[in-house]
Amino acid sequence: MTDRAGSPAQESDLIDVRELVDAYYQRVPDVADPAQKVAFGTSGHRGSSLDTAFNETHIAAITQAIVDYRTEQGIDGPLFIGSDTHGLSRPAEKTALEVLAANGVHALADAEDGWVPTPALSRAIIRYNRALGSNGTTITPGLADGIVITPSHNPPRDGGFKYNPPHGGPADSDATGWIAGRANEHIANGLRDVKRTEPSSVDGYDFRGEYVADLANIIDLAAIRNAGLHIGADPLGGASVDYWALIAEKHGLDLTVVNPVVDPTWRFMTLDWDGKIRMDPSSPSAMASVLQHRADYAVLTGNDADADRHGIVTPDAGLMNPNHYLAVAIQYLYAHRPDWRADAAIGKTLVSSSMIDRVAASLGRRLWEVPVGFKWFVPGLVDGSVGFGGEESAGASFLEFDGSAWTTDKDGILLALLASEITAVTGKSPSQLYAELTDEFGAPAYARVDAAASKEQKARLGKLSGADITADTLAGDPITARLSEAPGNGAAIGGVKVQTEHAWFAARPSGTEDVYKIYAESFRGPEHLAEVQAEAKTIVDRALGA
Known part of the structure; x- marks a missing residue:
């Protein structure tokens, strides 16, 4: 760990946004170089324009490959698209919209030209396809899918591009492998088969309004409101900033957006463990400035740039370890969601804490242990056979009150709000509840x-x-x-x-x-x-x- 970890970013730590965007348009990748090829990891294609790893050529080719994949699979409904606050996200969204328009794909972008968190896009896909009578797992006419443009918590110099098929969650390896292979073919062919035109107009979708209104279906907002909890939410300069403001207004919560500033350099951040600016709400170093306010709120939370991760800060313990919070969330949810299926399993990645195993055993619930990657939870969340799916890296989602799917991607806003529900209903902070778990099961x-x-x-x-x-x-x-x-x-x-x-x-x-x-x-x-x-x-x- 660098000795600058947790200290405020300095001018020398900041990116030159203009240089970053210029490189996006000017540099052309060489797919003979593995570092410059399209490669989908567990969260899409990521890279920096400064390394010729995330450039206009990449995004045009990937978007065309997604169009090709949709045709191959028979997906013919609208495509939801949104981006986070990274400097490369909006240029990439513009490129993608041009390719979608030229291919006749009906794209739905944010109606207010705002930022779109990953969970809001996943939610939009699920809501749309549910209205068609489908859960998106079987391809039928008219199904929607989506693209979310984000490198998540990565440093400001990076860009990211993810595809979510009709089930609303991350695409599986078969899909991403096919898309990456086709995209690299398009690049190798000089984009000869990539269609592109300036869209005459783009239809809007109210991602924020629909998501915020629907929260009443999954969080006990009345309990939070009636308890009078003073809540703090720090978007860490990310896409959730306007969502938190509307949540407070719409649901009458005593909620303060701790830092509403959006700046693609992230100059207000404290440095992560390695001296880089990284919007990781589970990192004590990245959250150092947020932690200074721990005594000011009953619950204080953070999200990363696309709001698929959460950080939970309590007055008594500070920033909770993600594994600790997941264990508490699981114990609470399975005791307070009576309409979930009686056999709904507890989903965890195999590198998450085995405290979760002990909690599951005490609840009499089946533990469903999967490899790293949230995509593995998608089938269970879709059919209700998994009530909660969580990763050790502070990403999770769970079912609505009635046992139906909320999102099939990680939802950091949801998990942050759950911390307030837990506090309001139990009268104890999540960290106090974790201490009780260690009294019962031991402290790992x-x-x-x-x-x-x-x-x-x-x-x-x-x-x-x-x-x-x-x-x-x-x-x-x-x-x-x-x-x-x-x-x-x-x-x-x-x-x-x-x-x-x-x-x-x-x-x-x-x-x-x-x-x-x-x-x-x-x-x-x-x-x-x-x-x-x-x-x-x-x-x-x-x-x-x-």
């Missing part, structure tokens, strides 16, 4: 560290089988499971997870650096966690032949 120590690995070793790690792990013990305890597939759905985890009665670790290759990530947790405390981490590296290196 959790951390993620990186270990060096070559590209060849990372490739081997991604294909390891649990059978390749030969160790019998981990930090003094017998190993009870060696996993290379997620227990919930049998999908490959792209690495391994090793468990004992009291601890576990998971190892996965990084997609951007020559390292692999070791997630680990111990219910025997920090010293035992350190033993687990050290042995995890030895075990994995042995399996990789390092």
Whole structure:
């Protein structure tokens, strides 16, 4: 961690927005260079125009590829499109709208030319298709889909471009692989088959109004209002800024937008752990300026640039660890949502805290453990068989009061409001409730560290089988499971997870650096966690032949 972590950004830390946008239009990628190709990760295509990794050519090609994919799949309804506050988002939206117009796709953009959070776009798709009598999983005439333009919490120099099919959530690997491959073909062909024209007009959709009005279907806003809670919400310069203002007005909440400033340089941020500006509401360093107000509000929250992540700050504990809050949210929701299916499972990624496992067992609910990536929760949220799906990286969503799907993408606004509902209904902060969980189940120590690995070793790690792990013990305890597939759905985890009665670790290759990530947790405390981490590296290196 840099010694500047948590300190205010300085002029030298800021991007030159004009240079960034000029590079978007002027630089042309070479798809012979892997770093300049279209590549979809778990959250779409991301990169910077300054690295020739997110440029006009990329966006025109990706949008045409999405049009081609829609034709291939028989998707012929409107396409919802929105962007966040990153400097590259609006230029990319303009390019995408030109390609959509030339291809005759009916695009619906924000009616007020405002920013659109990821959950608001997912919600719009679900509402539209529900009105057609469809949940979007079976392609029928007239279904809508969407594009959201955001690199999420990434630094200001980055851009991002995501496709959400008719179910409303992130596209699966088959779809993104097809789209990326077609987009790279379009680039290699000099965009010869990419259609483009200036749209004569773009129809508007009230993303903000519809989303805010619908919140009464999923959050007990009356309880929050009647409790008189003083709430603070910091959008961190992101797309949720005007949403929070309308939530306060529409639902009569004592809610203050702590910092309503939008600036594509994010000069008001404090630096993250590595000295970069990064709008991560789960990072104590990025949230340092927000934490100064912790005593001023009963509940204080933060969101990232597209509002798919949440950060929860309480007066008694400060910024909650995302895993801690997810455990509290799960315990509360399954006790206060009586109309959910009796068999609605609890969804978690396999690198989330096993405190969630213990909470699930105490509730008598099935635990549905899946690989990293919110896309895995989509089918369960759509049919109501999963009541809550959450990731260790502060992303989650859950069902409406009646058990129907709310969003099939992460919703940071929703999880932030839930913290206020929990406080209003229980009379306790989420951090106080987590302390009660530790009294009952123990206090786990959790951390993620990186270990060096070559590209060849990372490739081997991604294909390891649990059978390749030969160790019998981990930090003094017998190993009870060696996993290379997620227990919930049998999908490959792209690495391994090793468990004992009291601890576990998971190892996965990084997609951007020559390292692999070791997630680990111990219910025997920090010293035992350190033993687990050290042995995890030895075990994995042995399996990789390092």
